[in-house]
Amino acid sequence: MNPEQRFSERAKGREGSEIRRLFKMSMKPGIISFAGGMPDPGSFPSKKAAEVREAGLRERGEILLQYGAARGDDRLIEVVLERMQQKGVEAGPRNVLITSGAQQGLDLCGKIFSDPGDVLLVESPTFIGALGAFRNYRAELAGVPMEADGIHLERLKGSLEALRDRGIAPKFLYTMPNFQNPSGITMSREKRRRLLEIAEAYDFLIVEDDAYSDLWLEGSAEDVRPIKALDTNGRVIYLGSFSKIVSPGIRLGWALGREDFIDRFEMAKQMMDVCPSPLIQAMVVGLSEDGFLERHIAELRGIYRSRRDAMLTALMRYMPDGVFWTKPKGGFYIWVTLPEGMDAVALLPKALEKNVAYVIGMAFHADKSGRNTFRISFCHETEEIIEEGIRRLGEAIAEAIR
Ligand SMILES: Cc1ncc(COP(=O)(O)O)c(C=O)c1O
Incomplete structure (x- = not known):
């Protein structure tokens, strides 16, 4: 064979x-x-994780070892919404899907938004896992160079114009505004605002991967407010992750966006892995209590x-x-x-x-x-x-x- x-x-x-x-x-x-x-x-946080997991199993084992909601545990979604509110993003439970890490969010973006041959814009350089996920859907990836304060907007406009001349509208632009992987670069506030304006003018979506924003090492949380916080039109799909703030082995992240997008994400995810683990989600809820996290x-x-x-x-x-x-x-x-x-x-x-x-x-x-x-x-x-x-x-x- x-x-x-x-x-x-x-x-x-x-x-x-x-x-x-x-x-x-x-x-x-x-x-x-x-x-x-x-x-x-x-x-x-192994010790605390063991404690909350044990208590969870003792008190609610029949729920935590059962299948759970495809969308994710209501209590974990509340935790996510609270964290997002602190970042300036107002959203409701129907805007959130708990994912198997931000990586699954990237895969879902490829699956839901892109057909073979579609053009997706990525930063150059960009996250290897995103290149792999988008290539899997046989998208054509167009790189836009980076500057010290984030993606090069003039070059982005140049690419958009060139694509428009060929009758092509990119489906989305993938960006990491905070402490970009791999460059470490953070996008200025002004650029975040202008990027959204460009997305409106040329009518594409923004996939915002924010895996690192809680790990600001100078300045304050204000400096890393996501693009999603400026988005009044549902153009941004935000991807978050517990990998860098709890641990990558728990495989938990989230996608946040328009309800109709998130509904599609949920249906697709359900066919991949049914639901996120109720036990692990409950553990993260436990870790989030009393200011521990x-x-x-x-x-x-x-x-x-x-x-x-x-x-x-x-x-x-x-x-x-x-x-x-x-x-x-x-x-x-x-x-x-x-x-x-x-x-x-x-x-x-x-x-x-x-x-x-x-x-x-x-x-x-x-x-x-x-x-x-x-x-x-x-x-x-x-x-x-x-x-x-x-x-x-x-x-x-x-x-x-x-
Ligand atoms: C920018 C970026 N996005 C997503 C991921 C994937 O993370 P997760 O463990 O949440 O799937 C990583 C992991 O290194 C990352 O650097």
């Missing part, structure tokens, strides 16, 4: 890539990894702030001239740009020889550009290890320049 003949057209397009091979190389044991986006495992997030900010600072200090100290990097105000990531003509793909084996790993920038670009860039994350290693890893990386780059 030839398995190739069995695959759907969609599955055929998803064969193993060079990028996946490089990822695998970066997973070897003993390596200092700046590659992943995994939160610090020591920060997980807020205190926990404040602690996380402390951990990630000192790691970010350690990484920025080490970069200053060890990077050769001609290397530039972003200075994120939150989230997990720093984006490094090597001198023009240098190749982060060719550099990776040299970095791995020194037991330090990053993710090549090319992986984050829809058009595979960005060969002289890479992403490093400060979320996973301690300050001392970060300093040592950046020292080795600086050495590898200096040797490559020579």
Whole structure:
């Protein structure tokens, strides 16, 4: 039997890539990894989670071990609505769907809004998981470059005009306004407002992925108000996640938007995995009570702030001239740009020889550009290890320049 003949057209397009091979190389044991986006495992609220889960099972086991509502647990939806209200977003229970992480929200956006060949706009660079999810629906992805204050609006308008000349209207634009993965860039308030105006003028939707906004490391929550808070016309589908503020292993996030969109999302999700786990949802409700989650997030900010600072200090100290990097105000990531003509793909084996790993920038670009860039994350290693890893990386780059 030839398995190739069995695959759907969609599955055929998803064969193993060079990028996946490089990822695998970066997973070897003993390596200092700046590659992943995994939160610090020591920060997980395991003890409290065990307590609330136990109490839940004792008191409501017959409900928590049963199938639940496809839309998600009413009490968790209330928690989400309260958190969203604090971010300036007014919504009701019918506007929310609990998802299996923000990743499922991305998949649902691809599934519900895009047909094969449709054009979707993405930031360049953008989140690898979104590229994968949208490619799965065989969308054509058009990248719009980033500036220090977010997506380049003039270039966006240029792309929209060029598409209009070809009779094409993109279905949506996917953006991460806060502490973007991979660049660490935050979109200015002015740009958020203007982006919405452009979406109105050219009539496309905005998918806003806000996985990191609670992890602001300077300023305040006011600085990271989502685009959704400005949206009076139902143009924005907001995706949130508990992965970075509770833990990724619980697989909980949410999509928030117009009722008619969320109804469609719910129907599609029900066919994928029936309902989110009632037990895990109840656990997160328990963790949200009495201000525990807020205190926990404040602690996380402390951990990630000192790691970010350690990484920025080490970069200053060890990077050769001609290397530039972003200075994120939150989230997990720093984006490094090597001198023009240098190749982060060719550099990776040299970095791995020194037991330090990053993710090549090319992986984050829809058009595979960005060969002289890479992403490093400060979320996973301690300050001392970060300093040592950046020292080795600086050495590898200096040797490559020579
Ligand atoms: C920007 C962004 N969106 C979505 C996700 C997926 O997160 P989740 O665990 O909520 O599915 C991630 C994970 O790293 C992310 O960085």
